[in-house]
Amino acid sequence: MGQTRLFLTAPREQAETIFSVLDTHFEDDGLPISIFEPEEDSGIFQISIYAEDNVDGLEKRILESLQDIVSLPPVEREVVPDMDWVSHSLEGLRPVRVGRFLVHGSHDRQLQRIGDIAIEIDAGLAFxxxxxxxxxxxxxxxxxxxxxxxxxxxxxxxxxxxxxxxxxxxxxxxxxxxxxxxxxxxxxxxxxxxxxxxxxxxxxxxxxxxxxxxxxxxxxxxxxxxxxxxxxxxxxxxxxxxxxxxxxxxxxxxxxxxxxxxxxxxxxxxxxxxxxxxxxxxxxxxxxxx
Structure with missing residues (x-):
């Protein structure tokens, strides 16, 4: 079954506030929520919630939870087709360097440097x-x-x-x-x-x-x-x-x-x-x- 992505687009600071509010509000619902920057170094982020049913009701709850945020961007919708999103998501994951740790997907093994503690983790079902x-x-x-x-x-x-x-x-x-x-x-x-x-x-x-x-x-x-x-x-x-x-x-x-x-x-x-x-x-x- 396909999903619908409900998303808001905002500058970093406002986007982080929106994400924090939604993450807290929907904590017990088990709905996938994400925040990401579609274009690197643009400073503009999208906060997304994915749902398979009752999309209208979900949008209403989103707007209610964010009612105290000034100049709230509109909630937009995108129908997400059925596909292997685990594999597809890897295309957008960049390696993460923290100290000597390098966390990377299988598609970025070649980026390991001498002295790195490399950890290969592909996007999957676990957080x-x-x-x-x-x-x-x-x-x-x-x-x-x-x-x-x-x-x-x-x-x-x-x-x-x-x-x-x-x-x-x-x-x-x-x-x-x-x-x-x-x-x-x-x-x-x-x-x-x-x-x-x-x-x-x-x-x-x-x-x-x-x-x-x-x-x-x-x-x-x-x-x-x-x-x-x-x-x-x-x-x-x-x-x-x-x-x-x-x-x-x-x-x-x-x-x-x-x-x-x-x-x-x-x-x-x-x-x-x-x-x-x-x-x-x-x-x-x-x-x-x-």
């Missing part, structure tokens, strides 16, 4: 190609942490495509447990781990939160990265404290800028110390320590 601000923010935090710390055991909670687990495994050469609530994501993660040559270091499991016996066997961790969403991250704060070693580092993302204080407060109540917050594309990545 995390490195292009989203939260994933890039986590990679940047890992660059800083691995310069000064020597973790021995790591956890990537909510692994998605496993890009972060692979990054830690390749950079630190340590065992990493990668878990996700979605079995489809876990399957994609496992395939990416094999593709990147680290199956001996990264172990993947399907698990909601910390509810799996694998955690009892693998804990404690001295590095945990969790790129999820603010509300579940706050709920997980006590479990994070129980599974992270004293002096260990915790990297959190999937958090909007306006949610930062609430997340830091939730973890402060569990004995975590705030180290640094990095903002990127309307999202923040928070580094905490115990």
């Amino acid at each position: 995390g190609t490195g292009h989203h601000g939260t994933t890039a923010g986590c990679l940047n935090a890992l660059v800083d942490i691995l310069k000064s710390e020597r973790p021995r055991n790591a956890l990537d909670l909510g692994t998605g495509s496993a890009v972060l687990a692979i990054a830690v495994a390749k950079a630190a050469r340590i065992p990493v447990l990668a878990t996700d609530i979605d079995p489809v994501a876990t399957g994609v993660a496992r395939a990416n781990v094999r593709l990147n040559g680290v199956p001996s270091l990264v172990e993947t499991h399907t698990a909601p939160g910390f509810h799996h016996n694998i955690f009892a066997r693998k804990k404690p961790f001295d590095l945990i990265v969790a790129n999820i969403l603010a509300r579940p991250l706050m709920a997980l704060a006590p479990d994070m404290a129980r599974h992270l070693t004293s002096g260990g580092s915790l990297v959190l993302s999937g958090i909007l800028e306006r949610q930062r204080r609430a997340v830091v407060a939730a973890y402060g109540g569990q004995g975590f110390r705030h180290v640094r917050t990095q903002a990127r594309e309307g999202w923040v990545t928070i580094h905490l320590k115990r």
Whole structure:
């Protein structure tokens, strides 16, 4: 069945505001939402929501959620034909460089330089190609942490495509447990781990939160990265404290800028110390320590 793309076109700052509002408003609907720059360095972005039915009702909800935004651009429609969008989307994905990390698709393998820690992730069913601000923010935090710390055991909670687990495994050469609530994501993660040559270091499991016996066997961790969403991250704060070693580092993302204080407060109540917050594309990545 074909989809309809509802989209708004706006300059970067307004586009990021629109994306943040829509992402929050439709968080529980499971609808694909994206923000991208159709023409590189143009400063003009499109925010898109994809739907298969009740398009009129969706447009009404979009307009209602954005009613407080001044000079709101019109909501436009585009019928999206059935095709292999996973393969097609790769044509527009540019490599992402964060420190020594190079996240690239199979079509850009030739761009690897001497000294790069290359991570090959093709766009697919699981979240995390490195292009989203939260994933890039986590990679940047890992660059800083691995310069000064020597973790021995790591956890990537909510692994998605496993890009972060692979990054830690390749950079630190340590065992990493990668878990996700979605079995489809876990399957994609496992395939990416094999593709990147680290199956001996990264172990993947399907698990909601910390509810799996694998955690009892693998804990404690001295590095945990969790790129999820603010509300579940706050709920997980006590479990994070129980599974992270004293002096260990915790990297959190999937958090909007306006949610930062609430997340830091939730973890402060569990004995975590705030180290640094990095903002990127309307999202923040928070580094905490115990």
